[in-house]
Amino acid sequence: MDKTAAQHAMGLWLPKLKTYLGLDTWNIDLELNNRIEAAGECELQNYAYRCAVITVNHDNIQDHTTLFHTLRHELLHILLAQFVQTETMVAECVAGKSLDLINLSFTDSTELAITNIEFLLNRIDLDFSKSLIRMAEGVRND
Numbered sequence: 001m002d003k004t005a006a007q008h009a010m011g012l013w014l015p016k017l018k019t020y021l022g023l024d025t026w027n028i029d030l031e032l033n034n035r036i037e038a039a040g041e042c043e044l045q046n047y048a049y050r051c052a053v054i055t056v057n058h059d060n061i062q063d064h065t066t067l068f069h070t071l072r073h074e075l076l077h078i079l080l081a082q083f084v085q086t087e088t089m090v091a092e093c094v095a096g097k098s099l100d101l102i103n104l105s106f107t108d109s110t111e112l113a114i115t116n117i118e119f120l121l122n123r124i125d126l127d128f129s130k131s132l133i134r135m136a137e138g139v140r141n142d
């Protein structure tokens with residue numbers, strides 16, 4: 001996907017999705033970087049100060065719908081940030097193979113929780129998501 005179009009669409013969606021997901025108190029920076037492997041990544045920089053960075057690889061994304069779902073997925077990581085905070089605290093108390101298993105369990109649990117939330121949102125917010133995607137596509141075609 002074109003970098004400028006992706007940047008424009010995400011800038012349009014971010015404030016609306018933050019409000020929709022109850023993340024208005026978070027300071028979230030968006031970055032585009034075609035060197036990351038995944039379509040998107042979320043880094044919680046500071047939980048106490050509610051700072052996070054979402055990085056999206058526009059080269060791994062074909063259209064606005066996929067971009068929207070990638071951004072929403074990464075925002076859901078922020079919604080579940082308390083789990084990462086808990087994982088960090090547990091990691092300080094555990095070492096070795098147990099730590100690896102706990103980290104794997106937290107990662108798998110978080111991704112499964114996000115998948116379940118996405119499934120729920122896909123069933124209940126179709127109009128919201130579609131209107132935002134259409135809005136970005138319209139901007140792109142202007």
Ligand SMILES: [Zn+2]
Nearest residue numbers: 073077111114
């Ligand atoms: Zn994820």
